[in-house]
Amino acid sequence: MPLTLAGPVHSDLTIKKSRFIGCVQAVAGRSEAQAIVAQLRIEHPGAAHVCWALLAGGQSAANDDGEPSGTAGRPMLEVLRRQDLDGVLATVVRYFGGVKLGAGGLVRAYTDAVAQALLGAGKIPIRQRVALRCAVPYAMEGMVRRELEKAQAVLDGVTHGDAVQFAFTVVEGDAAALVARLNKAGQGQLAWLEA
Template identity: 50%
Template sequence: MSSIKTLAAPVECELEIKKSRFIGRVETISDLDEGMALVESLRKLHPEATHVCFSMLVAGQVRQSDDGEPSGTAAKPMLNVLQHKHLDGVLATVVRYFGGVKLGAGGLVRAYSQAISEPLGRAEYVEIKPRAEAVVSVDFEYDSLLRRLAREAGLEIDVHYLDRVSARVSGDAVALQNWLEMLTEQTRGTATLEQDSL
């Protein structure tokens, strides 16, 4: 399975296809609401544009619009490019200024795909590492072991003392899983997993 990536920085390009101007942009977003706010600001920035089409993908959720282009000719091809590149947490937008020459359905699909593919060809990518969290408890004698293993694994830890040592540990999902296995082994199975989001 390919790793999930996002962009290190926004990328943009401008194309002219049969007198129509296409401004393609891809940028990172943290949620769909942020994406919609960016689309609205783009509409204000380009009030004369014929279409402002978009496709966004965040944690498996999709929102998109052909904005008046024939159904399936703008947003879907843009989404296909994002998915083909294994991207997440991204918004792809294409602003189109109609130049008077109709492109037909096939021409539109190619134009919108190209307006997103071209800037992505120059983009820098960052791998998205899944994070997880767990709450564990151990006997007091394992307090320093718990802390040392978490530090060595690069995990964040928040410790509380109750009838046992209780710790909320978070970080990279793979590192956390390995840490849990090591902790269980080194405490001879006495470590208790209270809750997890692995």
């Protein structure tokens, strides 16, 4: 089962006078990851490189940010893959210390910065969610809201027209029980719509 991180975790390594500041954190996707990397560039204007690797929703990306090709982003990505992570961004900010590390030294440094951060990371299982939509008479709106809250469903939208339409997501393993409860409480007046 894929895992994600409970919260951001940092590492700070100094190798031959170069400083490597690593961070691993949960992200929803590429746009959020790119915003975090852009913010790191602002926070660390004197850094030589801001390298990153992303695994999110089947997408992967790696960026060496000027380091020799394949010495930063890809090794960082491999660390994430070996940990069976998803929805995770790894970043390493490098302050150059004046001593060249060579390709092997760079691979080890970037790998170690991510691995050290992951040692202190809280990992949690990713629970897949299912999107559902239903319509009910106005008199049943309160009942549906209570059932969704009880099932810890995430309400994406409510539309009031001829009937009240709910769009929501729920953890995949809880969906069947929620649908059964709503069908029973709806007494034939609840209609399921295409999500």
